[in-house]
Amino acid sequence: MKRKSVLAILALVALLVAACGGTPGSTTPSGTLGPLSGDVRISGWSSSPTEDALLTDSINAFKTANPGVNVKWEPIAQDYETVLKTNLAAGTEADVFYADIFWIDSLMKTGKLLALDDYMSKTGTKKEDFVPSLINAFTYQGKTYGIPKDFNTLGLVYNKDLFKAAGVAEPTNDWTWTDLQTAAKKLTSGSVVGLSLPADAARFVPFLWQAGGDLNNINNAAGIAAVDFYTGFEAKDNVSKLPSELGMGWAGEAFEKGKAAMVFEGGWLPADLNNNFKTVNYGVVQMPKGTAAKSNLIFTVSYSISAKTKNPSAAWALANYLTGSDNQTKVLKAGFALPTRQALSSSITNPNSKAIFDGAPYGKPFNYASANTGKVNDEINKALESVMLKKSSTKDALDKLATTIKPLLQ
């Protein structure tokens, strides 16, 4: 009992230090975190038993190095965001948890997360060590609220056998939009489509940027060109089909079952192919260059710490360990996710992973409308679907879209 109250006081002191640390002029405490003890709960989702085992293994390694800390892994099986936010509302969240770039804004803005900068300086963890576009996505008003644990971008995933059968040269990192169109036409035959593009903002938005467009002026010439290009595969050339039209749950499934020769997906598709569809002979290259620029979308997840944690030092030590070089190298070697530390880029040897990794420098994070990204996506999806299914012209759909998303983009 006594030890707990001492810990609570220590935690309070630490919080106070953390709160003062941001003001200019105050000296940032240096050195280590000191002896660590107590309980730390960590929660996240688990996408596969293998990934789960990998994390449990890392946690055990942390425990061995810090015998005083009792770490408990509490995975959330489904609807992670909803469950986490409900827990946050009830004050029962774990000390350390995954936070997706897609919705972390709402947590950073409402003060639910602990600013990590003071702890980072204590352990000598530098922001510069991480890929800038990733760490910046977890920064709000100059403070860091999460350390990226891994990331993904989109790549062009293609079926080598279907390319060979159609006599089409395999794609390269220098492909242009025209190359994509030509190949999609040649690859479409019988029940196989050249490409499967979903009516999904998470696939379309990089094309918008590649055409030089932006969401704030989605109905300008570049926006129309991007939508015409993206939807044209289906609505005009008939060389793409929505996954649902192919009877598939998502584009990756259409690719796995050999119904589509090309799809745009992230590293999750190769991971699934390697595990469950070992016979599919695939390759990954970077997204094609658009009419204006190369662009991509960055998906990333952080380890963040609850603002209400009673054990911030130990929580930080755990998050720091899991995002450290050693652990990220281990995860990379297991073939799971791409490292977020710049120094590790040279250890990526697999060309497919390299293609996904190389999307980061010119990509933009998947939170382009801050906390409203989900709602903006809904509207974009509706517009794309109506054009693809020929219910509406590009111009009409985009004019309508521009009005509906305007208040959401403020």
Added chain:
Amino acid sequence: MAVIARGAVRRPSRFRYWRQWLTAYLFIAPWLIFPLVFIAGAIVLAFYFSLTNYDLLSDPVFVGLDNYKKAMSDESFLHALRNVATYTAVVVPVQTFIGLVMAAILNQKLPFRRFFRVAWYLPCVASSVVTTLIFMWLFLPDGFINAALNFVGINVRINWLGDEATALPTIMFMNIWATAATFMLIFLAPMQDVPGPVYEAADLDGAGPIRQFFQITIPLMRPAIFLVVLLGTIGCFQLFDQVKIATNGGPNEATLTVTYLLWRQGFRDLNMGYASALGVILFVVIFAVSLVQRRFLDVRPDY
């Protein structure tokens, strides 16, 4: 001695009365507290939240009737309301009629009657998630339904759940298949209560089985029909699981329902205030429709 005697003749004291009262309530407490907190309490809270903006993370902000005004001009909501109205208008009469016919058939002295009772009731026992998944496979573009149609010479390749025109009818079909048997069960009991002499008299008057069904069975079963129509309507207005699993409201919002929109607003986008307002509106709509139905259907049968 005297003390005891005096106590024995005294009427139960106030204390005794309250003690009995307390004991009684303590006994029913588990059943009372649970609905009070989790049903009545939740309903009251939902009414309150419907007047606020609440995202779970920050405190609710009172906004008056803004959420209701927003709903009235929300195209998705109005579309969902239309979808649900269409869905109810088709599903309720069809499933009620099929349920009645099934009950009437099983009420006959048929061979293997028990087998049919069980077989027809089975869809209701299976979880709706499972039946929906099975139907999704059957209705795939390369699924069983299209193959069967091709086999009988209708050469089509319809993407049942992926096409705007067929998605909602497909879900209607799913639901009728899954729920008609529940209503059959509700019909079966009162059908057996219809007095035999009434049919005998009709027989003597020369009415055939079909005429008997329409002119005796149906009128005499009005209370049961009212119950089934009411339950069916409420169920239809709350259509959720099939949509969530099979179509996610798509394609192009063709299968968007009010409860799915409510779920999406509340639990995906965390607009708890707006979602609560949608819930309240749905409650009012169902309540009003039920009152109208009661006016027309809830008539005691007159033997």
